[in-house]
Amino acid sequence: MPKLLSAAAVEQYNHDGYFFPTAVMSRDEAARYRRCLEEHEAGTGAPLQGNWRHKMHLLFTWADELVHHPKILDAVEDVIGPDILCWTSNFFIKEAHSPGFVSWHQDSTYWGLDPDDVITAWVALSDVTPENGYMQFIPGSQKVDQLPHVDTFHKDNLLSRGQEIAVEVDKSKAVGIPLRAGEISLHHIKLVHGSDANRSNDRRIGMAIRYIPTYVRQTKVRDSAMLVRGVDKYHNFDDEPRPKADLDPAALAAHADAVGRQVKALYQGTDKQEFRA
Ligand code: NI
Numbered sequence: 001m002p003k004l005l006s007a008a009a010v011e012q013y014n015h016d017g018y019f020f021p022t023a024v025m026s027r028d029e030a031a032r033y034r035r036c037l038e039e040h041e042a043g044t045g046a047p048l049q050g051n052w053r054h055k056m057h058l059l060f061t062w063a064d065e066l067v068h069h070p071k072i073l074d075a076v077e078d079v080i081g082p083d084i085l086c087w088t089s090n091f092f093i094k095e096a097h098s099p100g101f102v103s104w105h106q107d108s109t110y111w112g113l114d115p116d117d118v119i120t121a122w123v124a125l126s127d128v129t130p131e132n133g134y135m136q137f138i139p140g141s142q143k144v145d146q147l148p149h150v151d152t153f154h155k156d157n158l159l160s161r162g163q164e165i166a167v168e169v170d171k172s173k174a175v176g177i178p179l180r181a182g183e184i185s186l187h188h189i190k191l192v193h194g195s196d197a198n199r200s201n202d203r204r205i206g207m208a209i210r211y212i213p214t215y216v217r218q219t220k221v222r223d224s225a226m227l228v229r230g231v232d233k234y235h236n237f238d239d240e241p242r243p244k245a246d247l248d249p250a251a252l253a254a255h256a257d258a259v260g261r262q263v264k265a266l267y268q269g270t271d272k273q274e275f276r277a
Pocket of ligand 1 (some may be wrong): 105106193
């Protein structure tokens with residue numbers, strides 16, 4: 001018996017490579033997480049940048065709570081089973097009227113994870129619309145092989161290397177993914193997806209949480225991850241500690257260590273030492 005998704009939803013995920021929307025929290029609860037993020041940004045005087053966009057759940061108790069959210073984990077468990085690691089989380093924030101976009105890509109390109117049983121729960125912390133740059137998916141594309149990508153390092157591209165698929169993507173097949181704050185979409189690591197710039201008057205805020213079953217391996221570096229449900233009898237990843245208090249020294253050290261490993265994997269073959277701004 002599925003825990004949260006219907007059998008038809010799981011079937012659709014397996015067929016198309018995605019499923020949406022699933023409500024996991026109230027609008028008020030989503031607004032509270034947004035406030036936590038924006039209070040931090042107000043304190044630093046700038047939007048999240050660079051390494052801080054990644055694995056924030058190692059730094060802040062509210063982000064840790066989000067990656068452990070029981071309803072999100074129920075939906076994820078329905079697809080990948082009961083023993084679940086959180087591999088990473090990434091904030092994808094598009095400021096109002098900003099040029100930031102995400103080129104067509106497959107997440108699998110540089111992550112080094114094997115096999116490809118890797119699912120993203122993309123959590124909307126604002127409403128997500130065509131106007132503010134919702135994600136677009138090519139249904140069924142997770143079943144094609146890994147496609148060749150080229151690195152552009154384009155300044156407005158929100159991806160680590162500005163990577164994009166080197167062959168023509170048939171955009172007429174694209175499906176847009178609108179979400180209300182508090183809903184998630186789920187997508188497979190090999191699904192072809194991208195998104196346009198935000199042309200609206202408000203920020204578009206999403207936290208992409210990447211979950212793997214414990215049997216998945218990292219082929220590029222000795223990586224770390226956090227067990228968020230079930231048991232890990234494989235120990236393919238070093239354990240990451242949950243933050244006891246926001247930005248305490250132990251949390252900062254754990255984040256620096258974990259992000260360092262991820263940068264090594266994602267930027268392998270380049271001279272980059274940290275995530276792009
Ligand atoms: Ni992606």
